[in-house]
Amino acid sequence: MAEIAIKGVAKRFGGFTALHQVDLTISDQEFMVLLGASGCGKTTLLRIVAGLERPSQGEVWIGGRRVDHLPPRERGIAMVFQNYAVFPHLTVFENIAFGLRMKKLPQQEVERRVNRTAELMHIEQLLKRYSGQLSGGQRQRVAVARALAMEPDVILMDEPLSNLDALLRLEMRAELKGVLAASKTTTIYVTHDQVEAMSLADRIAVMHQGRIVQAASPVEVYRNPAARFVGSFIGNPPMNFIPATKAANGSWAVAGLTLPGPKSDKPRIEFAIRPEDVDAGGEGLHATARVIEPLGPHTLVTCDVEGSLFRAILDSNASVQVGDHLRLAPKLDRIRWFDPETTNAL
Amino acid sequence: MAEIAIKGVAKRFGGFTALHQVDLTISDQEFMVLLGASGCGKTTLLRIVAGLERPSQGEVWIGGRRVDHLPPRERGIAMVFQNYAVFPHLTVFENIAFGLRMKKLPQQEVERRVNRTAELMHIEQLLKRYSGQLSGGQRQRVAVARALAMEPDVILMDEPLSNLDALLRLEMRAELKGVLAASKTTTIYVTHDQVEAMSLADRIAVMHQGRIVQAASPVEVYRNPAARFVGSFIGNPPMNFIPATKAANGSWAVAGLTLPGPKSDKPRIEFAIRPEDVDAGGEGLHATARVIEPLGPHTLVTCDVEGSLFRAILDSNASVQVGDHLRLAPKLDRIRWFDPETTNAL
Amino acid sequence: QQVLFWSTQARPVEETQKMRDEVLKGFEGAVDYQVAEDGPWLTRLQAELQAGSGTIGLLGGLHGDFSTVGASLVDLSAVDVGGVKVNEAYKKLGMLGTGEQKYMPWMQATYLMAANKQALQYLPAGTDLNTITYDQLIEWSKNIAEKTGSPKFGFPAGPKGLKHRFFEGFLYPSYTGSMVTKFRSAEAETAWNKFKELWQYTNPNSTNYAFMQEPLLSGEVWVAFDHVARLADAFNKKPDEFVAFPAPAGPAGRGFMPVVAGVAIPKTSPDQDKAKALVAYMLKPETQIATLKATNFFPVVDVKLPGDMPASVKAFGPAIATMTGAPDALPALLPMGLGDLGGKFNQVYTDSFERIVLGGEDVHGVLEQQAAALKAIIDQAKAPCWAPDKPSTGACPVD
């Protein structure tokens, strides 16, 4: 049982507030991914959970115990640091074995676990090297292996795969998911890779400027962003936003189209759609193609819609030229609406 | 004029050979992306170009001058380090200004450049902080800003955006491309993000175990991998490979299909296709769906084709269930063939 | 151009200061009086001699300090002392066994006993301080130790203490009538055993004492033996509390040894004439009296001491007179003709002390071994005997 509850946690560094009142509960064995812009407070939050930083206020509970004042080693956690923190004076083997030795496991068990996790991370041939003799990605994998070998109740990973190539990353991701599920570990995982987030997460918590804006399942976050920020942040390229003006009650004018929408008193709200949720041709938004980027199977077309930037992912077959005038038809069930003032979904 | 020529460069660390005979020419103002698995030697190659490491053999030329024996500062380069190397005793401002002060630029010019690059990297509000007070992504941006502010002839970037969130990354990427093009800088850029590679690169050099396997335009590398490794490494998910047996001269049997292919004496070669280059339905490879992963607009279906793993990216509309039997029709013009022994393209 | 007076004497800061302010002020040319410990003193001198040029104008030191560098000293026999009569015995010592006046006697001192008046009540019956013997001293110390509960005899056995002179010039002559020849005689063994006996009633802190005036003042020690200059402070500070008296007598007599300090001019002296003038100045009666006041070293020339002397001088004068004039007086001379082996000669006595008294080794055995060392030194130096040993032809024998 290692449920994590973060209750009203805030963190100030001098005058700067890195976290405002964060509340988040991660159920036992859940895989929670933290997403957010650079500098939004992800690492800070992890460090607070780990006990490396004291919250300025609020409480942290792990497995039903209040742990605010416990030192990290008594919290039953392991952590992968954003900058690895691989011990320079120890070999890879000893780095991975570090936590196990602290637990005073028998040598045999230590070796077994080290070998297993090293294999998992594809660093079994590096066990005798020192950190100075490793490449960035190799160092990162050592950091991950070190945390996995602990088989902790809770594992905190801060961008653990950021320095790996796509292929390895894909593999590691699958392995991680498998291992963590098998060992019933509760996980908080920071990543900036949305594919990774989507494919790993049970839930995604989106952070913005020290606040958690939405915490929900990947599909929910993707499809139903709770706030404009979530939509703009998640999805690559992100959601498109176009101002909409009231046409009638529950009906809004958007870039030459009139679309059914929420009932609201406001004269102007925001229309939002994901780039892949438009089709070229037919009844659609009036757009002028500005930049065409082939992305393999698809083509990313950046257009100008009523003076705002609008990105559409079109099938590569649709041969679009820069300067072309396009009609981009939104899929109706994928349209979202936001309040421009509160920036919340309507 | 800052053409970079790497001629027969090799690097050994004790008994370990990190680079074997690398030859690569990067034309003036070209944006070259280095791609390769973790530990394949990318950083080592950059460090040799920068002059931080001496090649065990071979020559490095920059702008028509042989520079092997020149110290880094006489090579007209700037570099972004994989783990940032932001000076801990200087503020962000002074970090960015560091190189400019070395050049003895007037204070006004220093401020102008620092402010400009800081803005570009969205760190203008952090100028007074020390590196210890920055988040990982912020530190990384300082490292990039520091190199950009130098306006060097050649810039070497080692995974400069790896710790940034997708949105910022997208933005930075665009800004980088713009700035570097405007300043006519020759760039070598290491990344593990293929989208980044594709969208930034004039040419991509794919490295594998200390060798350059292919150096060509992004589309070429994607569409026409010169070796099996390139196909398997590039593309996310990567290319699929299925053994093909000779059916007739120039015609090969692949998982129940007979396809036209190269003329070869070999009895068995390899059929390869990218996941997005198959369509569900019709005349196709016999496959059984094993894992279904929704990826927003598309669905990644991992199947079993004749006992090998096969990934297909299908339209989300095609509603596939685990265990379904599928026919996956390859787009004929996208099929590639590899020699299983040399692993080179046929 | 002032004359640099490089000296091992009058090192305690107050004395140094007095030397400068009171003794040397009167010299026509300026004098820079600098003191140094023996190590730096000698090192500096040797360096100047080796380099062949120097800044030291005049050297001040004990007899022993000069013995190493005798060859590099200017002959002072021609110095015009202006009719002052200098002690002839000391002048002879100053020739260091050569025909030249290597150093000129400058001042003299000796060792005395001092006692806190509180100690007098424990004096064994029938003991006169002026004729005290070693046995009486032992008994007295024993009395004090037993009555007060702590040993209160003091002896400067610290690293900077002058203990070797006590054995050479006091203990040995008093018991054996000899310093060298009877080094391992039965009488010598008796002497050491007596001393061991005395040591039982000696303040154990003695091995840390360089000079006795402080333990006397602090009351740690009630009865002490030391160099007069190193007792003076006690008398000057508390004139009414202490008495001074002669060194004790043994079966062979009342052995005592003078200490002679001299001045010499190294061959590298930058201005020898001026230095010689300073030598003459040092021997002037007024200077000698000023020196006595400053350092508690007595004149080496015939002078009449005025009445305004410090308490220490007033106390020491009669005691010294009593000692030297005693019927059983047995003066011992400073070692002569040893050259640079003087240090090793002293070490023989100190080592014997440390081994026998501190280390508790067998007296006979130690003396056998040390005698061999002593013989080696004497033989190497080919030094003939000096008082109280009878003159010898060739190296002084160690029986």
Add this chain to the structure above:
Amino acid sequence: MHGKALPYLLLMPATLFLCIFFLYPFALVAFEAVTRDGAFTLDNFRTMAGSWKFPVTVRNTLLLAAIVVPIQLTMALLMASVVSRLETGRSAALYVFAIPLGISDLAAGLIWLAIFDQSGFLNTLLSSLGVIDRPVMFLGYQSKLTIFIAVALAEIWRATAIMMVILVAGMGLIPKEYYEAAEVFGASPWQRFLRITLPLLRPSLQTAIILRVILAFEVFAVVAALGGTNLPVLMGETYNWQFTLQDRNVAAASALLILAISIGFTLFFLRVLRVPKEARI
């Protein structure tokens, strides 16, 4: 880059300096050690070793070093840890701990003499506490043990600061992240000290220990002040040979012995505390 020449160029000033001001005079002295009256001989060493004090001297010196240095190391580490952990008053504490640096061995000997002397502060304190009724002689020749303890205390007091400052500077350079990682992986403060601080501090430890050990073989002034001749040490004997006995040859031999012992220990610590090249930060 000046390539291979650069390191030599950088070492040039120090090397030249040491050659002129150390190596040249040293060679002259060393020559004296192995000659007598111009002829090569080992007599000087024999004379030195033959002196009855010699075994005691060597024993005392080694024993003193063996007891003082480990205690100092421990205390220096303790001080450095305290200093690096303190949040308020850190610089005041550092200053206080560093104070003995400014105190010469002569002065340190004096200070401790004032404490241990028969009329010293320790006796006053003990008697006012009623532990003793008359002053105890701590430094008498019979109480070699208390002399030894007093000398050891004085040495510890005086020379711990040297190690402490080196270690403090070294600790300041250990990145915090390693402590955090160790903490997360279950290391208690003590284990962090053992497994992170100590190994990462190795270069500084090496320096501190070597310098301290070398200096420990040269103790003299403090010993002389507190123990007189009751605790003869090598350096004191060297002095004795040189200045009291005026035998420069034997003194030189004795100095060479100190050098040899120091070199032996130095090599030992260089080996034991070596940081493999690849394991450096």
Add this chain to the structure above:
Amino acid sequence: MSAVTETPVATVADARKAGDWLLIATALLLCVWVLLPIYLLIVNALSSPDQVTAFPKRFFPSFDLGSLSFFINFAGVARALWNSVLVATLTMILAIGFGAPAGYTLSRFDFPGKGTFRFLVLMTRAFPLPLLALPLAVMFIRTGLDDTAIGLALVHTTLALPFAVLITFSLFSGIPVELEEAAWTLGCTRWQAFRKVTLPLALPGIAASAVFAFTISWNEVFAAAVLTIENRTLTAFLLQSLGESPLYLKFAGGAALVVPALIFIFAVRKYLFAMWGIANR
């Protein structure tokens, strides 16, 4: 919140507090250990001669300035003080100037002869200086360096140089090469990179070796006594004659020497911490 969960939180908070108290208590204890003897020295220095040798003693000074003023009024004290400061400062500059490049070289380069150099440097410190004084003095007299501040500083530098080399070596070893490399790619020469990046980070170490150099020179007596006559340093001036002086003067002299050194350490103490908290990230 239930009482059940409240308790452990409280105990842990207590434990932490206890840890803090332990830290503070340790710090205080160590401070007392260092300061008490100095305090006693000051008590003695400020007491009248009688009180210095009295038993039982008082633990508070009587503020009798007699002994101290004896020194202060010594002719030439001011000049000797100036000489001391001059020599110590020169020593500091020379030791760091020669030592730091050597320390840097040892930490950054691998080259043949490295071991030999390190060894030579250590040897310097392991050989008793008093024996070297004679050849040095001869050399100085011949070259005219005799009795000059710079001459003495040169000798003191031989004493301080090993410290400077070894301390800077261990400190430079703790600074990641990568930071320097970054500086090179930003247009620095090796020297500039050293000055702008490594040096500021190594400042505590440099400060440490500067303190050593200073105090070594400040407290050195023997060479000072042999090599200076007109230009005596305070130490030679005072300590030379302290050996046979009465205790109360010894203490006063000791205090007169200690105080300037304390002021110096106080002045540089902040450099010992210069980069703390910034460098350790």
